[in-house]
Amino acid sequence: MTLEIQNLLPVYFEEERKSTSEIWGKERSFSNGDLVNIVAPSGTGKTSLIHFLYKMRESYSGTVLYDDKPLQQFSREETAALRKDHVSIILQDMRLFEEQTILENLEIKRQLSPYHPQERIIEMARRLGVDHRLNALAKNCSYGEQQRSVIIRALLQPFDVLLMDEPFSHLDNANSKKATELILEETAHRKALVIFAELEKAGSFPATHLYHL
Amino acid sequence: MHTGTNASSRWFSYIGLGVGVLLLLCSVQMFINIQQLLKEGSIRKDGFDFVSITKNITNETMGQPEKNLFHADEIEAVKKQPFIAGVSPLLANDFRVQLSAGSVLPFSTDMFLEALDNDFIDTLPPNFAWKEGDQQIPIILSSDFFEIYNIFAPGQGLPQLSKETAMGIPVQITCYGRDNAFTFSGRIVAFSDRVNSVLVPKNFLQWANKTFSHKERQDASRLFLKLKDVNDPQLVRYLDAQDYVISRDKTLLGRNKIVLQGIFSGLGIFGLLVVILALMLFSFYLQLVIARSRQNLELLLTLGYSPRWLGKNVSNQFIPVYIFIVLTALLCTQVMQWAFHHFVMFNRPELSSFINWTVVLLAAALVLMAIVTNARLVKKLLYRLG
Numbered sequence: 001m002t003l004e005i006q007n008l009l010p011v012y013f014e015e016e017r018k019s020t021s022e023i024w025g026k027e028r029s030f031s032n033g034d035l036v037n038i039v040a041p042s043g044t045g046k047t048s049l050i051h052f053l054y055k056m057r058e059s060y061s062g063t064v065l066y067d068d069k070p071l072q073q074f075s076r077e078e079t080a081a082l083r084k085d086h087v088s089i090i091l092q093d094m095r096l097f098e099e100q101t102i103l104e105n106l107e108i109k110r111q112l113s114p115y116h117p118q119e120r121i122i123e124m125a126r127r128l129g130v131d132h133r134l135n136a137l138a139k140n141c142s143y144g145e146q147q148r149s150v151i152i153r154a155l156l157q158p159f160d161v162l163l164m165d166e167p168f169s170h171l172d173n174a175n176s177k178k179a180t181e182l183i184l185e186e187t188a189h190r191k192a193l194v195i196f197a198e199l200e201k202a203g204s205f206p207a208t209h210l211y212h213l
Numbered sequence: 214m215h216t217g218t219n220a221s222s223r224w225f226s227y228i229g230l231g232v233g234v235l236l237l238l239c240s241v242q243m244f245i246n247i248q249q250l251l252k253e254g255s256i257r258k259d260g261f262d263f264v265s266i267t268k269n270i271t272n273e274t275m276g277q278p279e280k281n282l283f284h285a286d287e288i289e290a291v292k293k294q295p296f297i298a299g300v301s302p303l304l305a306n307d308f309r310v311q312l313s314a315g316s317v318l319p320f321s322t323d324m325f326l327e328a329l330d331n332d333f334i335d336t337l338p339p340n341f342a343w344k345e346g347d348q349q350i351p352i353i354l355s356s357d358f359f360e361i362y363n364i365f366a367p368g369q370g371l372p373q374l375s376k377e378t379a380m381g382i383p384v385q386i387t388c389y390g391r392d393n394a395f396t397f398s399g400r401i402v403a404f405s406d407r408v409n410s411v412l413v414p415k416n417f418l419q420w421a422n423k424t425f426s427h428k429e430r431q432d433a434s435r436l437f438l439k440l441k442d443v444n445d446p447q448l449v450r451y452l453d454a455q456d457y458v459i460s461r462d463k464t465l466l467g468r469n470k471i472v473l474q475g476i477f478s479g480l481g482i483f484g485l486l487v488v489i490l491a492l493m494l495f496s497f498y499l500q501l502v503i504a505r506s507r508q509n510l511e512l513l514l515t516l517g518y519s520p521r522w523l524g525k526n527v528s529n530q531f532i533p534v535y536i537f538i539v540l541t542a543l544l545c546t547q548v549m550q551w552a553f554h555h556f557v558m559f560n561r562p563e564l565s566s567f568i569n570w571t572v573v574l575l576a577a578a579l580v581l582m583a584i585v586t587n588a589r590l591v592k593k594l595l596y597r598l599g
Contacts, residue, residue: 077520077521084517112516
């Protein structure tokens with residue numbers, strides 16, 4: 001799957017941004033296997049970019065294309081299908097069902113489009129050190145535990161593109177490293193494209209492309 | 214889904230829906246009952262009702278036969294009405310007729326004769342025919358007239374007669390022209406419950422009118438109508454509008470039917486309004502449920518759940534409820550129908566103790582309507598979530 005952006009700019013950003021950014025206002029094209037690291041200090045539109053690419057917001061000018069089809073032309077059902085089988089996301093603000101356990105949260109995602117068997121959840125949880133929290137309600141888990149759960153959730157489905165918005169903001173270096181390894185392993189398995197937006201360049205992420213937002 | 218919250222508005226809408234559906238179903242069932250009850254009660258032949266109509270004779274039109282007769286164009290207009298299956302003018306004699314029993318009974322009276330198309334006569338024996346030169350004239354006599362004879366006969370010193378005997382007695386019919394008179398021999402060949410008249414074959418009367426009165430009368434004072442349903446409200450309205458009068462008001466039931474149908478139509482419309490109101494209340498409740506579950510639904514959509522699938526899931530939760538409500542209303546309607554038939558109508562054969570199939574069909578349609586409107590609403594609300 002290819003992902004293209006053409007002359008993209010949030011409507012609430014001034015035009016000058018285009019001259020300083022390597023993403024806003026530019027034409028970029030990515031395909032399977034690319035590991036794209038987007039480095040962006042606070043307030044440069046990191047979350048906006050990830051939301052635009054996932055069709056969570058459409059307050060932008062320019063075009064986002066998946067396999068040459070403009071994202072704006074995707075119907076609700078097509079968007080759902082895109083999210084189910086082709087594009088996965090790790091959101092900065094996590095978004096878990098607070099009244100459900102971590103395991104239930106993960107199962108809700110896994111059952112939508114099962115890529116892994118249920119045992120793989122436990123395996124991944126063990127690798128990231130949250131296996132003992134699987135039966136705890138999401139609201140009772142720390143941000144760090146929640147963030148690791150969200151990473152696992154994103155890896156339970158088939159995907160061609162993985163979007164990550166500061167996925168390790170609540171993790172220490174050791175845990176970040178473990179999580180990066182797991183992510184790389186899973187994406188390699190799928191030959192997927194990764195868009196990784198972070199405040200600073202991540203040392204443990206072997207980016208094939210590096211852009212400053 | 215937080216469906217447990219705000220239970221009172223949910224229960225109100227359920228009860229409202231139940232009451233509305235019950236009202237609607239009962240009204241339709243009663244409407245059908247009235248139709249079935251009032252179809253009976255008139256003389257029918259081959260599924261048709263037969264009545265005769267005259268013009269309403271008022272003080273203004275008295276003594277003006279041309280105003281009280283049906284003219285050819287008026288007969289044509291009556292024929293054109295869709296609820297009238299056939300029209301036959303009652304042809305009357307235009308000369309003086311005297312009837313006597315000859316030497317058998319010392320009885321003689323001035324009479325009138327009328328003729329009608331054969332297919333309008335309920336009791337038509339094969340010997341009810343005449344051809345020029347025949348001395349014998351077959352007569353079909355109204356049962357009512359015969360009854361009246363038997364009432365006044367003893368007072369006049371005449372014998373009371375059975376129908377069989379009367380049919381055996383030859384009567385003499387004397388027709389008086391301006392300058393001639395002729396006596397025929399008549400015989401009663403049948404009695405009619407439907408036609409209040411003394412009927413002779415049509416071709417005889419046409420011949421006699423020509424022979425004895427030298428005028429060819431086209432107009433008729435009475436029209437005999439063949440109707441699909443004498444209680445058809447359209448017929449009643451038409452007759453009233455034209456100021457025509459039906460013999461022995463057989464439309465009385467029809468008039469009651471208009472009123473009753475009006476009442477039950479009103480009730481039915483009211484029921485429908487209650488159903489709509491209940492569905493609206495239910496839609497508010499649903500909006501509330503979705504608004505309360507907004508975060509969860511949004512998250513499911515973010516995770517890639519399809520709005521159509523989610524909508525189906527949310528809507529499907531309510532399908533058993535709708536089916537239960539409508540089935541309960543249907544059952545109540547059935548109990549009501551049974552009670553109505555048993556206790557109010559004392560098991561009259563025209564009615565059934567069971568509800569009509571159209572009511573069952575309507576109930577099914579209501580379930581479908583509730584499910585479809587509900588599903589559409591849920592889908593709309595989910596699409597709004599994004």
